[in-house]
Amino acid sequence: MKKTSKLRIKLTIIFILISLIPVITTAFILINNSKNLIEQKMNNLTKQISTEKVAYIDSLIQVSETAIQSITKDENILSGNTENIFSILSNYNLSNPNFFQSYIGKQDKEFIITPKRQMPEGYDPTQRPWYIEATNNFGNVIITKPYQSSSTGYMMVTVAKAFKLSDGTQAVAGIDITLETLIDHIAKTRVGETGYTVLLQEDGTIIAHPNEQLVMTNIADEYEFGKEVISQKSGNLKYTTDRESKISGFDQSSLTNWIVLSSIVVF
Numbered sequence: 001m002k003k004t005s006k007l008r009i010k011l012t013i014i015f016i017l018i019s020l021i022p023v024i025t026t027a028f029i030l031i032n033n034s035k036n037l038i039e040q041k042m043n044n045l046t047k048q049i050s051t052e053k054v055a056y057i058d059s060l061i062q063v064s065e066t067a068i069q070s071i072t073k074d075e076n077i078l079s080g081n082t083e084n085i086f087s088i089l090s091n092y093n094l095s096n097p098n099f100f101q102s103y104i105g106k107q108d109k110e111f112i113i114t115p116k117r118q119m120p121e122g123y124d125p126t127q128r129p130w131y132i133e134a135t136n137n138f139g140n141v142i143i144t145k146p147y148q149s150s151s152t153g154y155m156m157v158t159v160a161k162a163f164k165l166s167d168g169t170q171a172v173a174g175i176d177i178t179l180e181t182l183i184d185h186i187a188k189t190r191v192g193e194t195g196y197t198v199l200l201q202e203d204g205t206i207i208a209h210p211n212e213q214l215v216m217t218n219i220a221d222e223y224e225f226g227k228e229v230i231s232q233k234s235g236n237l238k239y240t241t242d243r244e245s246k247i248s249g250f251d252q253s254s255l256t257n258w259i260v261l262s263s264i265v266v267f
Contacts, residue, residue: 039247039266042192043236046249046262049191053199053260054251060098060182061255064159064175065141067092067099071173072163077104080165082112090114092175100149100156100176105131107170125172134162134172143256146179146207155179155207157256183208186260195264202257204230219261229261238266 071077071092076084089102093114103113105125113119125131134142144158160174182199186208189197199208204220204227219226225239225248233252238245248263 039238042247042264042266043249046191046195046247046264047236047251048249049189049197049262050249050251050260053186053189053197053262054253054258056185057182057199057253057258057260058255060177061143061159061253063096064099064177065255067096067102068141068159068161068173068175071102071104072161077173078166080106080167080169082110085112086114086116098177098181100152100154100178102173102175104171104173106165130158130160130174131162131172134160134174135170138162145201149176149178152178155183179207187212189262191262191264195262198261198263200229200259200261202230202252202259207258229259233259 071088074088076088085104089104089112093099093102101113101115101117103111103125105111105128107126109124109126111119111123111125130142130144133144139162141159141161144160146155146157148154149156156176156178158174158176160172162170162172165171186197186199187210191197196210197208198206198219200206200219204218206214206217206219209215220230223239223241225237225241228237228239229248229250232250234250237248237250239248240246245266246263247266248261250259250261252259
């Protein structure tokens with residue numbers, strides 16, 4: 001009788017365990033599907049934010065490109081008259097709060113800049129990087145890599161174009177754009193409750209980051225996932241850094257080649 005009772009208990013336990021298998025399997029599938037769904041939403045969110053920030057960057061640069069194109073086609077500019085050039089450049093410079101200074105450097109080394117400022121003695125615009133790069137890409141608008149202004153400490157880029165005046169003299173028009181508003185905008189962008197957004201140069205150098213100490217360091221040199229971001233240029237990645245699992249979405253500007261990277265911690 002005892003043996004029968006023990007056997008019945010064992011069979012009951014086995015039956016219960018067998019009956020639990022589909023329940024456990026279903027629960028595992030539901031949890032896994034839920035996890036995948038959450039991660040997919042994170043992928044979509046981070047990629048969407050990065051794409052929106054790229055559009056913001058492109059709109060900023062397009063305004064500058066349009067201004068440069070107009071300057072280099074303006075008859076009053078092409079005349080080469082210094083007063084006319086200064087007046088027109090001043091109007092452009094006042095039209096946009098992100099325009100730090102506008103200028104034209106001529107082949108004969110004349111340099112016209114607004115706002116007016118005293119240039120160092122012997123200043124030669126034709127030897128400046130923006131003049132040389134624009135000349136090497138004659139007729140095309142060029143955008144320099146971001147650099148820190150020695151006079152203000154601000155991060156800037158120069159948008160420039162080489163062209164010819166009516167008398168055949170070569171000149172280069174340039175606009176220095178302060179990136180402070182853009183950097184502040186990017187650095188303060190939150191992704192959910194735990195995420196943030198970073199702005200990178202094409203080579204991985206950080207332009208904007210919530211942690212200012214990381215600005216001008218290179219994400220590709222510091223992290224393996226950084227190399228993948230620079231290589232892929234656009235997409236999603238899941239990676240681990242500082243013992244945290246993160247999902248990121250990133251996208252690249254077609255005008256500047258800068259990359260916006262948005263990341264969020266995976267719980």
